[in-house]
Amino acid sequence: MKEIIVWLIHTPAGTIGLVAATVALFTKKGAALHRKSGTFFTISMLIMLISGFIAAFLKESTGDMLLSVVVLYTVFTAWLTVHHKKNETGFLEQLALVWIISVGIAAFFMNFSEREVGTPNLYLFWASFAVVCAMGDVRNLYLSGLSGIQRVIRHVWRIGFSLIWAALAFTDKIVKMGGSNVKEMPEEQMLYIVAVPTIFILIIILYWIINILFFSRKKFGSYGG
Numbered sequence: 090m091k092e093i094i095v096w097l098i099h100t101p102a103g104t105i106g107l108v109a110a111t112v113a114l115f116t117k118k119g120a121a122l123h124r125k126s127g128t129f130f131t132i133s134m135l136i137m138l139i140s141g142f143i144a145a146f147l148k149e150s151t152g153d154m155l156l157s158v159v160v161l162y163t164v165f166t167a168w169l170t171v172h173h174k175k176n177e178t179g180f181l182e183q184l185a186l187v188w189i190i191s192v193g194i195a196a197f198f199m200n201f202s203e204r205e206v207g208t209p210n211l212y213l214f215w216a217s218f219a220v221v222c223a224m225g226d227v228r229n230l231y232l233s234g235l236s237g238i239q240r241v242i243r244h245v246w247r248i249g250f251s252l253i254w255a256a257l258a259f260t261d262k263i264v265k266m267g268g269s270n271v272k273e274m275p276e277e278q279m280l281y282i283v284a285v286p287t288i289f290i291l292i293i294i295l296y297w298i299i300n301i302l303f304f305s306r307k308k309f310g311s312y313g314g
């Protein structure tokens with residue numbers, strides 16, 4: 090059952106998400122094609138993550154389940170950021186805050202209960218990440234929604250974070266199709282496989298953040314009216 094979910098739902102959805110994200114990254118921001126590809130990315134990622142959570146549950150992988158709900162949160166809140174008009178929030182933003190706080194609390198306690206080598210530090214990372222996200226959500230709610238550059242930056246970094254994990258998941262599936270397993274590879278080879286897509290996406294996201302902050306402030310300053 091798990092393999093059916095992974096190969097018939099999870100992997101195809103992730104592939105569509107990566108294609109849609111590529112189109113969105115290299116098209117004019119705010120244009121019709123950018124918005125449509127962004128919608129395809131969001132829907133595909135939600136399908137990929139929900140199916141991934143189910144597969145992780147079936148194989149009793151707590152770490153993968155936690156990763157699924159964290160990335161599901163970043164995709165969802167990235168979409169929410171541009172779904173509303175500027176300076177507008179609603180029940181879904183409040184729900185997202187409760188969501189990430191719950192994830193952070195769960196990860197914090199998992200940090201003390203998990204005995205697998207190396208895993209506790211990972212849970213502590215997710216707990217810390219949840220705190221950072223929750224602080225951003227509280228600020229967003231306090232201001233009744235962001236506008237202009239702040240709004241765009243919130244959308245970009247959350248999409249970028251989500252895209253990194255989508256790319257890593259895609260890489261993992263490609264490796265498995267070749268009859269290998271990333272977790273069983275030599276450390277240097279695994280680092281190379283993980284680093285290439287991560288660094289590539291980080292460069293693109295940093296480019297857009299720098300471009301928005303220093304070269305396109307006027308263009309994005311009134312975004313989302």
